[in-house]
Amino acid sequence: MTTVQSGSQTSSQVDSQVDADVLAIDAEAEVARISASLRGYLSRARRKGAIVALSGGIDSSVVAALCVAAIGKDRVFGIHMPERDSSEDTLAFSTLVSDSLGIDSVVEDITPVLEAARCYERRDDAIRMVCPDYGPDHKSKIVLPSVVESESLRLYSVVVQAPDGTTTRHRLTTESYLGIVAATNFKQRARRMTEYYHADRLNYVVTGTPNRLEYDQGFFVKLGDGAADVKPIAHLYKTQVYALADFLGVPEQVRTRPSTTDTYSLPQSQEEFYFSLPWNLMDLCLHGKNTGRPIEQVAESTGLTTAQVERVYGDIDQKRKTTAYLHLPPQLVEPVQEIG
Protein backbone atom coordinates (compact mmCIF):
# COMPACT_ATOMS: atom_id res chain seq x y z
CA MET A 1 0.00 0.00 0.00
CA THR A 2 1.44 3.35 -1.00
CA THR A 3 0.99 6.23 1.36
CA VAL A 4 -0.63 9.08 -0.51
CA GLN A 5 1.31 12.28 -0.32
CA SER A 6 0.35 15.78 -1.18
CA GLY A 7 1.83 16.82 -4.48
CA SER A 8 1.39 20.54 -4.91
CA GLN A 9 2.11 23.82 -3.21
CA THR A 10 -1.58 24.60 -3.42
CA SER A 11 -2.39 21.82 -1.03
CA SER A 12 0.44 22.19 1.41
CA GLN A 13 -1.47 24.63 3.58
CA VAL A 14 -4.11 22.08 4.38
CA ASP A 15 -2.01 18.92 4.52
CA SER A 16 -2.34 18.65 8.25
CA GLN A 17 -6.12 18.57 7.97
CA VAL A 18 -6.36 16.06 5.21
CA ASP A 19 -7.16 12.46 5.99
CA ALA A 20 -6.15 10.91 2.70
CA ASP A 21 -6.34 7.29 3.89
CA VAL A 22 -9.71 6.87 2.21
CA LEU A 23 -7.97 7.46 -1.12
CA ALA A 24 -4.97 5.21 -0.48
CA ILE A 25 -4.20 2.94 -3.39
CA ASP A 26 -2.05 -0.12 -4.06
CA ALA A 27 0.05 1.60 -6.72
CA GLU A 28 1.86 -1.50 -7.95
CA ALA A 29 -1.38 -3.44 -8.44
CA GLU A 30 -3.07 -0.47 -10.09
CA VAL A 31 -0.21 0.02 -12.55
CA ALA A 32 -0.44 -3.68 -13.44
CA ARG A 33 -4.22 -3.42 -13.92
CA ILE A 34 -4.01 -0.31 -16.11
CA SER A 35 -1.13 -1.80 -18.11
CA ALA A 36 -3.15 -4.93 -18.85
CA SER A 37 -6.11 -2.81 -19.91
CA LEU A 38 -3.93 -0.71 -22.24
CA ARG A 39 -2.35 -3.76 -23.85
CA GLY A 40 -5.74 -5.36 -24.33
CA TYR A 41 -7.17 -2.23 -25.92
CA LEU A 42 -4.23 -1.74 -28.29
CA SER A 43 -4.49 -5.35 -29.36
CA ARG A 44 -8.23 -5.08 -30.04
CA ALA A 45 -7.74 -1.76 -31.87
CA ARG A 46 -4.89 -3.29 -33.88
CA ARG A 47 -2.66 -0.28 -33.20
CA LYS A 48 1.07 -0.39 -32.55
CA GLY A 49 1.58 2.17 -29.82
CA ALA A 50 0.34 5.25 -27.99
CA ILE A 51 0.52 9.01 -28.46
CA VAL A 52 0.75 11.12 -25.31
CA ALA A 53 0.47 14.91 -25.39
CA LEU A 54 2.94 16.06 -22.76
CA SER A 55 1.99 19.25 -20.92
CA GLY A 56 4.54 18.91 -18.15
CA GLY A 57 1.67 18.40 -15.71
CA ILE A 58 1.12 15.43 -13.46
CA ASP A 59 -1.68 13.75 -15.43
CA SER A 60 -0.02 13.53 -18.83
CA SER A 61 3.26 12.56 -17.17
CA VAL A 62 1.61 9.65 -15.37
CA VAL A 63 -0.21 8.53 -18.51
CA ALA A 64 3.07 8.55 -20.42
CA ALA A 65 4.77 6.54 -17.66
CA LEU A 66 1.85 4.09 -17.61
CA CYS A 67 2.10 3.61 -21.37
CA VAL A 68 5.82 2.93 -21.05
CA ALA A 69 5.13 0.44 -18.26
CA ALA A 70 2.46 -1.24 -20.39
CA ILE A 71 4.04 -1.42 -23.85
CA GLY A 72 7.62 -0.21 -23.56
CA LYS A 73 9.27 3.12 -24.35
CA ASP A 74 9.76 2.35 -28.04
CA ARG A 75 5.98 2.25 -28.61
CA VAL A 76 5.20 5.56 -26.90
CA PHE A 77 5.47 8.86 -28.73
CA GLY A 78 5.29 12.18 -26.90
CA ILE A 79 4.21 15.52 -28.33
CA HIS A 80 5.05 18.88 -26.76
CA MET A 81 2.59 21.52 -27.96
CA PRO A 82 3.27 24.96 -26.50
CA GLU A 83 1.59 28.06 -27.87
CA ARG A 84 1.91 31.80 -27.38
CA ASP A 85 0.17 31.84 -23.98
CA SER A 86 1.91 28.81 -22.51
CA SER A 87 3.99 29.51 -19.44
CA GLU A 88 7.72 29.75 -20.13
CA ASP A 89 8.55 26.59 -18.18
CA THR A 90 5.96 24.31 -19.83
CA LEU A 91 8.36 22.94 -22.43
CA ALA A 92 11.12 22.41 -19.88
CA PHE A 93 8.80 20.31 -17.69
CA SER A 94 7.42 18.23 -20.55
CA THR A 95 10.91 17.64 -21.93
CA LEU A 96 12.04 16.53 -18.51
CA VAL A 97 9.31 13.88 -18.62
CA SER A 98 10.08 12.59 -22.12
CA ASP A 99 13.80 12.50 -21.32
CA SER A 100 13.28 10.67 -18.04
CA LEU A 101 11.12 8.06 -19.77
CA GLY A 102 13.45 7.78 -22.75
CA ILE A 103 10.62 8.11 -25.26
CA ASP A 104 10.79 9.68 -28.69
CA SER A 105 8.99 13.02 -28.89
CA VAL A 106 8.50 16.08 -31.05
CA VAL A 107 7.86 19.77 -30.38
CA GLU A 108 4.88 21.13 -32.30
CA ASP A 109 4.37 24.83 -31.60
CA ILE A 110 0.66 25.30 -32.37
CA THR A 111 0.78 29.12 -32.35
CA PRO A 112 0.71 29.41 -36.20
CA VAL A 113 -2.32 27.11 -36.37
CA LEU A 114 -4.10 29.19 -33.75
CA GLU A 115 -3.20 32.42 -35.51
CA ALA A 116 -4.57 31.04 -38.77
CA ALA A 117 -7.80 30.10 -37.00
CA ARG A 118 -7.86 33.63 -35.50
CA CYS A 119 -8.01 32.13 -32.01
CA TYR A 120 -6.26 35.03 -30.27
CA GLU A 121 -8.03 37.69 -32.33
CA ARG A 122 -11.48 36.21 -31.68
CA ARG A 123 -10.73 35.82 -27.97
CA ASP A 124 -9.53 39.42 -27.66
CA ASP A 125 -12.63 40.66 -29.53
CA ALA A 126 -14.80 38.79 -27.02
CA ILE A 127 -12.90 40.26 -24.06
CA ARG A 128 -13.33 43.75 -25.50
CA MET A 129 -17.12 43.32 -25.20
CA VAL A 130 -16.70 43.84 -21.44
CA CYS A 131 -13.27 45.53 -21.37
CA PRO A 132 -13.07 47.90 -24.38
CA ASP A 133 -9.44 48.90 -23.70
CA TYR A 134 -8.16 45.32 -23.99
CA GLY A 135 -5.22 45.16 -26.40
CA PRO A 136 -2.49 42.79 -27.55
CA ASP A 137 -0.22 43.77 -24.66
CA HIS A 138 -2.84 42.94 -22.04
CA LYS A 139 -3.08 39.57 -20.32
CA SER A 140 -6.19 37.82 -19.09
CA LYS A 141 -7.77 34.83 -17.44
CA ILE A 142 -11.30 33.69 -16.61
CA VAL A 143 -12.20 33.16 -12.95
CA LEU A 144 -15.11 31.91 -10.85
CA PRO A 145 -15.99 33.01 -7.31
CA SER A 146 -15.36 30.46 -4.57
CA VAL A 147 -18.32 28.25 -3.80
CA VAL A 148 -16.94 27.79 -0.30
CA GLU A 149 -16.68 31.43 0.68
CA SER A 150 -20.03 32.73 -0.52
CA GLU A 151 -23.50 31.62 -1.51
CA SER A 152 -23.38 33.59 -4.76
CA LEU A 153 -24.21 31.75 -7.94
CA ARG A 154 -20.95 31.08 -9.73
CA LEU A 155 -20.72 33.57 -12.58
CA TYR A 156 -17.61 33.86 -14.68
CA SER A 157 -15.53 37.03 -14.78
CA VAL A 158 -12.47 37.94 -16.80
CA VAL A 159 -9.45 39.29 -14.97
CA VAL A 160 -7.42 41.67 -17.14
CA GLN A 161 -3.88 42.83 -16.51
CA ALA A 162 -2.90 46.03 -18.33
CA PRO A 163 0.68 46.56 -19.56
CA ASP A 164 1.36 48.73 -16.47
CA GLY A 165 0.41 45.82 -14.22
CA THR A 166 -2.97 47.20 -13.19
CA THR A 167 -5.50 44.40 -12.74
CA THR A 168 -9.26 44.73 -13.19
CA ARG A 169 -12.12 42.23 -13.05
CA HIS A 170 -15.14 42.34 -15.35
CA ARG A 171 -18.29 40.22 -15.05
CA LEU A 172 -18.87 38.49 -18.37
CA THR A 173 -21.98 38.73 -20.48
CA THR A 174 -23.31 35.62 -22.17
CA GLU A 175 -21.89 36.64 -25.53
CA SER A 176 -18.46 37.55 -24.21
CA TYR A 177 -18.21 34.43 -22.03
CA LEU A 178 -19.18 32.08 -24.82
CA GLY A 179 -16.96 33.96 -27.26
CA ILE A 180 -13.88 33.66 -25.05
CA VAL A 181 -14.48 29.97 -24.36
CA ALA A 182 -15.20 29.18 -28.01
CA ALA A 183 -12.02 30.92 -29.16
CA THR A 184 -9.88 29.39 -26.43
CA ASN A 185 -11.19 25.92 -27.23
CA PHE A 186 -9.28 26.15 -30.50
CA LYS A 187 -6.19 25.37 -28.41
CA GLN A 188 -7.35 21.97 -27.20
CA ARG A 189 -8.76 21.11 -30.62
CA ALA A 190 -5.59 22.15 -32.46
CA ARG A 191 -3.62 19.92 -30.12
CA ARG A 192 -5.87 16.91 -30.74
CA MET A 193 -5.69 17.49 -34.50
CA THR A 194 -1.91 17.34 -34.24
CA GLU A 195 -2.00 14.25 -32.02
CA TYR A 196 -4.20 12.39 -34.48
CA TYR A 197 -1.87 13.33 -37.32
CA HIS A 198 0.95 11.54 -35.54
CA ALA A 199 -1.35 8.69 -34.46
CA ASP A 200 -2.41 8.11 -38.06
CA ARG A 201 1.17 8.37 -39.28
CA LEU A 202 2.46 5.84 -36.76
CA ASN A 203 -0.66 3.64 -36.54
CA TYR A 204 -0.93 4.50 -32.84
CA VAL A 205 -3.84 5.39 -30.53
CA VAL A 206 -4.29 8.76 -28.86
CA THR A 207 -4.39 8.75 -25.08
CA GLY A 208 -6.55 11.09 -23.05
CA THR A 209 -5.22 12.28 -19.72
CA PRO A 210 -8.18 13.36 -17.56
CA ASN A 211 -8.16 12.29 -13.95
CA ARG A 212 -11.45 11.44 -12.20
CA LEU A 213 -12.13 15.01 -11.07
CA GLU A 214 -11.76 16.32 -14.60
CA TYR A 215 -13.70 13.48 -16.19
CA ASP A 216 -16.55 13.54 -13.68
CA GLN A 217 -16.89 17.31 -13.68
CA GLY A 218 -16.60 17.77 -17.43
CA PHE A 219 -13.36 19.71 -17.28
CA PHE A 220 -12.46 19.12 -20.90
CA VAL A 221 -13.23 20.42 -24.37
CA LYS A 222 -15.54 18.31 -26.49
CA LEU A 223 -13.58 17.07 -29.51
CA GLY A 224 -10.55 18.71 -27.95
CA ASP A 225 -8.80 17.11 -25.01
CA GLY A 226 -12.03 15.17 -24.42
CA ALA A 227 -11.44 13.23 -27.63
CA ALA A 228 -9.20 10.22 -27.19
CA ASP A 229 -9.11 6.52 -27.89
CA VAL A 230 -8.27 5.54 -24.34
CA LYS A 231 -8.33 7.39 -20.99
CA PRO A 232 -6.18 5.34 -18.60
CA ILE A 233 -6.57 7.44 -15.42
CA ALA A 234 -10.16 8.69 -15.73
CA HIS A 235 -11.19 6.42 -12.85
CA LEU A 236 -8.51 7.71 -10.47
CA TYR A 237 -8.83 10.58 -8.04
CA LYS A 238 -6.01 13.07 -8.44
CA THR A 239 -4.57 12.03 -5.08
CA GLN A 240 -4.25 8.53 -6.52
CA VAL A 241 -2.64 9.88 -9.70
CA TYR A 242 0.03 11.45 -7.50
CA ALA A 243 0.50 8.09 -5.76
CA LEU A 244 1.09 6.44 -9.14
CA ALA A 245 3.47 9.27 -10.10
CA ASP A 246 5.50 8.52 -7.00
CA PHE A 247 5.51 4.80 -7.73
CA LEU A 248 6.39 5.26 -11.40
CA GLY A 249 9.23 7.67 -10.67
CA VAL A 250 7.80 10.76 -12.36
CA PRO A 251 10.38 13.55 -11.83
CA GLU A 252 9.95 15.35 -8.52
CA GLN A 253 9.81 18.77 -10.23
CA VAL A 254 6.66 17.63 -12.01
CA ARG A 255 5.17 16.04 -8.91
CA THR A 256 5.59 19.24 -6.89
CA ARG A 257 4.42 21.63 -9.60
CA PRO A 258 1.05 23.35 -8.89
CA SER A 259 -1.80 22.39 -11.22
CA THR A 260 -2.48 24.96 -13.90
CA THR A 261 -4.72 25.19 -16.94
CA ASP A 262 -1.87 26.75 -18.99
CA THR A 263 -4.54 28.06 -21.33
CA TYR A 264 -4.82 31.77 -20.55
CA SER A 265 -2.11 34.41 -20.68
CA LEU A 266 -2.30 35.09 -16.93
CA PRO A 267 -1.42 32.23 -14.58
CA GLN A 268 -4.62 30.42 -13.67
CA SER A 269 -5.15 27.63 -11.20
CA GLN A 270 -7.73 24.95 -11.90
CA GLU A 271 -9.72 25.85 -8.80
CA GLU A 272 -10.16 29.50 -9.72
CA PHE A 273 -11.26 28.54 -13.23
CA TYR A 274 -13.39 25.51 -12.54
CA PHE A 275 -13.17 23.54 -9.33
CA SER A 276 -14.40 24.78 -5.98
CA LEU A 277 -11.36 23.84 -4.00
CA PRO A 278 -7.73 22.77 -4.26
CA TRP A 279 -7.62 19.34 -5.85
CA ASN A 280 -6.83 17.37 -2.71
CA LEU A 281 -9.92 18.73 -0.97
CA MET A 282 -12.03 18.29 -4.11
CA ASP A 283 -10.89 14.66 -4.14
CA LEU A 284 -12.12 14.12 -0.61
CA CYS A 285 -15.45 15.84 -1.31
CA LEU A 286 -16.07 13.96 -4.55
CA HIS A 287 -15.07 10.67 -2.95
CA GLY A 288 -17.25 11.39 0.08
CA LYS A 289 -20.22 12.21 -2.11
CA ASN A 290 -19.69 9.18 -4.35
CA THR A 291 -19.39 6.76 -1.47
CA GLY A 292 -21.98 8.24 0.86
CA ARG A 293 -19.39 8.97 3.53
CA PRO A 294 -20.99 10.89 6.44
CA ILE A 295 -20.81 14.59 5.65
CA GLU A 296 -19.43 15.33 9.10
CA GLN A 297 -16.42 13.11 8.33
CA VAL A 298 -15.85 14.84 5.02
CA ALA A 299 -16.05 18.20 6.76
CA GLU A 300 -13.55 17.10 9.40
CA SER A 301 -11.06 15.70 6.90
CA THR A 302 -11.24 18.77 4.66
CA GLY A 303 -11.35 21.45 7.33
CA LEU A 304 -14.63 22.74 5.90
CA THR A 305 -17.95 23.24 7.65
CA THR A 306 -20.78 20.86 6.81
CA ALA A 307 -22.59 23.76 5.12
CA GLN A 308 -19.55 24.36 2.92
CA VAL A 309 -19.33 20.67 2.01
CA GLU A 310 -23.01 20.74 1.07
CA ARG A 311 -22.36 23.72 -1.21
CA VAL A 312 -19.47 21.83 -2.84
CA TYR A 313 -21.80 18.82 -3.33
CA GLY A 314 -24.35 21.12 -4.95
CA ASP A 315 -21.66 22.49 -7.25
CA ILE A 316 -20.59 18.95 -8.19
CA ASP A 317 -24.19 18.09 -9.11
CA GLN A 318 -24.56 21.30 -11.07
CA LYS A 319 -21.40 20.65 -13.09
CA ARG A 320 -22.52 17.09 -13.83
CA LYS A 321 -25.78 18.45 -15.24
CA THR A 322 -24.13 21.24 -17.18
CA THR A 323 -21.48 19.04 -18.78
CA ALA A 324 -23.50 15.84 -19.32
CA TYR A 325 -23.71 16.52 -23.03
CA LEU A 326 -19.92 16.60 -23.31
CA HIS A 327 -19.89 12.88 -22.55
CA LEU A 328 -22.60 11.94 -25.01
CA PRO A 329 -21.87 10.42 -28.41
CA PRO A 330 -23.73 11.92 -31.38
CA GLN A 331 -27.45 11.26 -30.88
CA LEU A 332 -29.26 9.21 -33.51
CA VAL A 333 -33.02 9.21 -34.04
CA GLU A 334 -32.93 5.43 -33.90
CA PRO A 335 -30.15 2.89 -33.43
CA VAL A 336 -28.35 1.63 -36.52
CA GLN A 337 -28.47 -2.03 -35.53
CA GLU A 338 -25.75 -3.23 -37.88
CA ILE A 339 -23.20 -0.91 -36.26
CA GLY A 340 -24.10 -1.75 -32.66
Added chain:
Amino acid sequence: MHDQIRNELREFIGDNYLFGDHDRLPEDEASLLEEGIVDSTGILELIEFLEDHFGIVVGESETVFENLGSVGGLTRFVASKTLAGQTVG
Protein backbone atom coordinates in the same frame (compact mmCIF):
# COMPACT_ATOMS: atom_id res chain seq x y z
CA MET B 1 -47.77 43.41 -10.51
CA HIS B 2 -46.41 40.07 -9.27
CA ASP B 3 -48.64 38.13 -11.65
CA GLN B 4 -47.46 40.13 -14.65
CA ILE B 5 -43.77 39.74 -13.74
CA ARG B 6 -44.27 36.02 -13.08
CA ASN B 7 -46.03 35.48 -16.41
CA GLU B 8 -43.35 37.35 -18.35
CA LEU B 9 -40.62 35.35 -16.62
CA ARG B 10 -42.36 32.05 -17.31
CA GLU B 11 -42.84 33.01 -20.94
CA PHE B 12 -39.16 33.90 -21.32
CA ILE B 13 -37.96 30.75 -19.58
CA GLY B 14 -40.34 28.53 -21.55
CA ASP B 15 -39.42 30.08 -24.88
CA ASN B 16 -35.69 30.49 -24.28
CA TYR B 17 -34.74 27.30 -22.45
CA LEU B 18 -37.53 24.83 -23.27
CA PHE B 19 -38.05 25.65 -26.95
CA GLY B 20 -41.65 26.66 -26.22
CA ASP B 21 -42.57 23.48 -24.36
CA HIS B 22 -44.22 25.40 -21.51
CA ASP B 23 -45.68 22.20 -20.04
CA ARG B 24 -42.18 21.38 -18.80
CA LEU B 25 -41.96 24.56 -16.71
CA PRO B 26 -41.52 23.56 -13.06
CA GLU B 27 -43.50 24.87 -10.09
CA ASP B 28 -42.69 28.44 -9.13
CA GLU B 29 -40.54 27.53 -6.13
CA ALA B 30 -38.69 24.64 -7.82
CA SER B 31 -35.00 25.20 -8.54
CA LEU B 32 -34.37 26.02 -12.18
CA LEU B 33 -30.81 24.73 -11.68
CA GLU B 34 -31.72 21.44 -10.02
CA GLU B 35 -34.47 20.84 -12.57
CA GLY B 36 -31.85 21.20 -15.28
CA ILE B 37 -33.62 24.14 -16.93
CA VAL B 38 -30.71 26.57 -16.68
CA ASP B 39 -26.98 26.22 -16.12
CA SER B 40 -24.28 28.81 -15.48
CA THR B 41 -24.64 30.18 -19.02
CA GLY B 42 -28.41 30.23 -18.58
CA ILE B 43 -28.05 32.31 -15.42
CA LEU B 44 -26.03 34.86 -17.40
CA GLU B 45 -28.85 35.02 -19.96
CA LEU B 46 -31.42 35.38 -17.19
CA ILE B 47 -29.54 38.33 -15.72
CA GLU B 48 -29.39 40.01 -19.11
CA PHE B 49 -33.11 39.42 -19.59
CA LEU B 50 -33.90 40.97 -16.20
CA GLU B 51 -31.76 44.01 -16.97
CA ASP B 52 -33.04 44.48 -20.53
CA HIS B 53 -36.70 43.62 -20.05
CA PHE B 54 -37.40 44.98 -16.60
CA GLY B 55 -34.84 47.80 -16.67
CA ILE B 56 -33.19 46.82 -13.39
CA VAL B 57 -29.53 46.42 -12.53
CA VAL B 58 -28.46 43.13 -10.95
CA GLY B 59 -25.57 43.80 -8.57
CA GLU B 60 -22.75 41.37 -7.75
CA SER B 61 -24.11 40.73 -4.27
CA GLU B 62 -27.56 39.95 -5.66
CA THR B 63 -26.51 36.99 -7.83
CA VAL B 64 -27.67 34.46 -5.24
CA PHE B 65 -29.97 31.47 -5.56
CA GLU B 66 -32.67 33.15 -3.49
CA ASN B 67 -33.03 35.88 -6.15
CA LEU B 68 -32.29 34.02 -9.38
CA GLY B 69 -32.82 30.31 -8.73
CA SER B 70 -36.58 29.91 -9.24
CA VAL B 71 -39.50 31.64 -10.92
CA GLY B 72 -40.84 32.58 -7.48
CA GLY B 73 -37.49 34.00 -6.37
CA LEU B 74 -37.06 35.88 -9.63
CA THR B 75 -40.56 37.33 -9.37
CA ARG B 76 -40.02 38.60 -5.83
CA PHE B 77 -36.57 39.94 -6.74
CA VAL B 78 -37.80 41.86 -9.79
CA ALA B 79 -40.83 43.17 -7.87
CA SER B 80 -38.66 44.44 -5.04
CA LYS B 81 -36.19 46.08 -7.42
CA THR B 82 -38.96 47.64 -9.50
CA LEU B 83 -40.72 48.91 -6.39
CA ALA B 84 -37.46 50.30 -5.02
CA GLY B 85 -36.81 52.03 -8.34
CA GLN B 86 -40.28 53.60 -8.31
CA THR B 87 -39.86 54.72 -4.70
CA VAL B 88 -36.47 56.26 -5.32
CA GLY B 89 -37.32 57.62 -8.73
